Amino acid sequence: MTTANDVEKNYDVIVVGSGAGAMTAALFAADQGNSVLIVEKTDKYGGTSAISGGGIWIPNNDEFRALGGKDSYEAALTYIKAASQGSVDETRIRAYLDNAPKMLRELQANSRVKFAVADKYPDYYQHLEGSLPGGRSMDPELYDTTGLGNEMDNQQPAAGNALLMGKMSWTARQAHKAVSKERGWMLMIIGLMLRYKLDFKQRKKGRRDRRAGLGASLVASLRHSLCDRNIPLWRGTEFTDFVINNDKVTGIKVLRDGQELTLNARYGVIMGSGGFEQNQALREKYLPAPSQQSWSATPKGGNTGAALEAGQKLGAATDLLDWCWWTPTLNVPKERNARGLFAERAFPGAIVVDGAGQRFFNEAAPYLEFGDAMYRNHQKMGNSIPAWVVFDGHFRHEYAMGPLMPGKIMPDSRAPKAWLGSVYFKADSLAELAKLVNIDADGLAQTVQKMNHYAATGVDEDFDRGGNVFDRYYGDTKVKPNPCLAPLTKGPYYALKIHPGDIGTKGGLLTNEYAQVVRPSGEPIAGLYAIGNSSSSVMGTSYPGAGATIGPAMTFGYVAANHITANRGAEAND
Numbered sequence: 001m002t003t004a005n006d007v008e009k010n011y012d013v014i015v016v017g018s019g020a021g022a023m024t025a026a027l028f029a030a031d032q033g034n035s036v037l038i039v040e041k042t043d044k045y046g047g048t049s050a051i052s053g054g055g056i057w058i059p060n061n062d063e064f065r066a067l068g069g070k071d072s073y074e075a076a077l078t079y080i081k082a083a084s085q086g087s088v089d090e091t092r093i094r095a096y097l098d099n100a101p102k103m104l105r106e107l108q109a110n111s112r113v114k115f116a117v118a119d120k121y122p123d124y125y126q127h128l129e130g131s132l133p134g135g136r137s138m139d140p141e142l143y144d145t146t147g148l149g150n151e152m153d154n155q156q157p158a159a160g161n162a163l164l165m166g167k168m169s170w171t172a173r174q175a176h177k178a179v180s181k182e183r184g185w186m187l188m189i190i191g192l193m194l195r196y197k198l199d200f201k202q203r204k205k206g207r208r209d210r211r212a213g214l215g216a217s218l219v220a221s222l223r224h225s226l227c228d229r230n231i232p233l234w235r236g237t238e239f240t241d242f243v244i245n246n247d248k249v250t251g252i253k254v255l256r257d258g259q260e261l262t263l264n265a266r267y268g269v270i271m272g273s274g275g276f277e278q279n280q281a282l283r284e285k286y287l288p289a290p291s292q293q294s295w296s297a298t299p300k301g302g303n304t305g306a307a308l309e310a311g312q313k314l315g316a317a318t319d320l321l322d323w324c325w326w327t328p329t330l331n332v333p334k335e336r337n338a339r340g341l342f343a344e345r346a347f348p349g350a351i352v353v354d355g356a357g358q359r360f361f362n363e364a365a366p367y368l369e370f371g372d373a374m375y376r377n378h379q380k381m382g383n384s385i386p387a388w389v390v391f392d393g394h395f396r397h398e399y400a401m402g403p404l405m406p407g408k409i410m411p412d413s414r415a416p417k418a419w420l421g422s423v424y425f426k427a428d429s430l431a432e433l434a435k436l437v438n439i440d441a442d443g444l445a446q447t448v449q450k451m452n453h454y455a456a457t458g459v460d461e462d463f464d465r466g467g468n469v470f471d472r473y474y475g476d477t478k479v480k481p482n483p484c485l486a487p488l489t490k491g492p493y494y495a496l497k498i499h500p501g502d503i504g505t506k507g508g509l510l511t512n513e514y515a516q517v518v519r520p521s522g523e524p525i526a527g528l529y530a531i532g533n534s535s536s537s538v539m540g541t542s543y544p545g546a547g548a549t550i551g552p553a554m555t556f557g558y559v560a561a562n563h564i565t566a567n568r569g570a571e572a573n574d
Contacts, residue, residue, distance in 0.1 A: 024553075055121075112221040120173075158214070170214075242310055268529055269527060297501055321505075327503055328501060346471060350395055353439060355439060360373060517530050517535075
């Protein structure tokens with residue numbers, strides 16, 4: 001066992017957490033001549049970033065411009081201000097827009113990280129001025145993990161829904177092509193399967209794809225870049241408190257190998273340890289009720305609010321503590337975390353209803369808005385937590401829903417028996433299904449009748465599902481006249497129970513434009529920085545586009561590293 005005397009305890013910069021934002025901060029800090037240490041509470045690095053889609057939302061980026069795309073600082077500012085509705089200070093928004101393209105440019109030039117433009121992925125609020133139909137979201141390229149060797153075993157495993165058939169890596173662009181059934185999608189799937197099957201050398205080692213995709217790709221390429229620089233990353237090291245000298249944060253206290261250590265940071269501590277969604281007591285204190293830790297899609301063991309509680313002890317200001325990055329989730333036996341329903345709600349022929357059998361929102365809407373709608377409807381009607389995804393036999397055959405692959409690939413007979421009655425419910429008729437899951441049968445029948453009419457006309461008269469380019473992004477291009485609408489007419493019928501889960505909390509320590517944690521007066525707490533879900537979101541109560549979580553985390557990691565370096569003479573903690 002490592003003893004307290006065996007480890008280096010003095011660094012220029014200490015980063016708490018090992019998600020994409022934390023790793024980016026460490027990388028940029030090290031490249032500017034700082035000695036850096038990363039500490040991670042759990043036994044796996046990567047945090048929520050590793051199981052995410054890995055996308056980053058970067059307005060006015062160079063890659064989109066190189067493809068002939070049209071974007072501007074002014075358009076992005078207009079859009080974010082409209083989306084956030086005054087819930088965040090404009091100075092922070094401008095800091096994000098100023099630095100996000102720079103961060104991406106420098107990261108790709110000086111590390112192993114590579115992104116491609118998701119030119120077809122629209123901003124989430126298409127009705128707002130300044131939105132774009134694509135080009136601001138960036139998708140990680142596949143990453144060959146061979147060079148990481150055994151260190152890949154220490155990375156947070158990718159979520160099951162991030163892998164094709166639970167085994168094969170793909171990009172978000174490839175996943176979209178498959179689910180929307182664009183031309184050539186089947187050949188693409190066959191190609192991915194052959195690449196995986198014919199990698200005989202890797203197959204001898206196990207089922208893991210040598211190539212990482214989505215969030216696993218982003219984290220693996222960042223980790224490899226850190227290894228190139230010999231930046232230490234201590235796993236199984238729990239942050240417990242700050243060290244304070246002369247009103248400055250000069251280090252942290254941690255538990256490692258059962259020992260309490262004091263680690264000194266000459267110039268700054270960057271908190272990138274996530275939010276508090278895995279802390280039930282804090283959920284009950286701050287989030288709307290009902291709220292359950294088990295509904296969160298984030299990894300267990302981390303994201304327990306350590307940064308928030310320690311910062312509050314110092315007198316730090318906080319904001320947005322009653323918000324999450326909401327997404328509807330369901331729980332699958334033996335899966336490590338709840339599973340988010342991101343795209344499936346848009347597929348034609350699936351509806352979401354409350355206990356009265358009534359729809360209450362556009363199923364294809366962005367997941368934050370859908371989760372928020374579940375709470376708003378529940379507060380009004382008391383019957384939408386849980387809510388139910390309902391679909392028919394045709395949908396079951398053609399499309400995936402949660403862990404259920406399309407029936408033509410995974411018929412009910414091949415699905416785990418434990419799922420029936422827990423993950424999904426099945427009946428020969430809508431009336432029987434309603435009775436089985438305790439939904440009002442008349443209400444459900446009326447809703448399905450209306451939806452069948454809307455499918456024929458192509459117009460959802462209640463919530464305009466499929467009425468904008470974002471809704472249609474995950475629609476089936478072969479379905480007319482609306483790719484998000486299809487009738488429910490063919491038994492058997494299915495239902496899945498969903499809750500208002502999350503991919504992290506949205507609120508946290510309030511920061512300024514330099515990622516410094518501030519007091520209620522606006523005065524910075526010297527030596528202390530917060531990024532990602534440890535801080536209150538620069539997006540306020542909105543979710544402007546895919547990657548609006550990780551993009552700001554990485555950008556303000558870059559900002560924090562630059563600010564520390566620029567001020568290390570004045571801020572030195574001797």
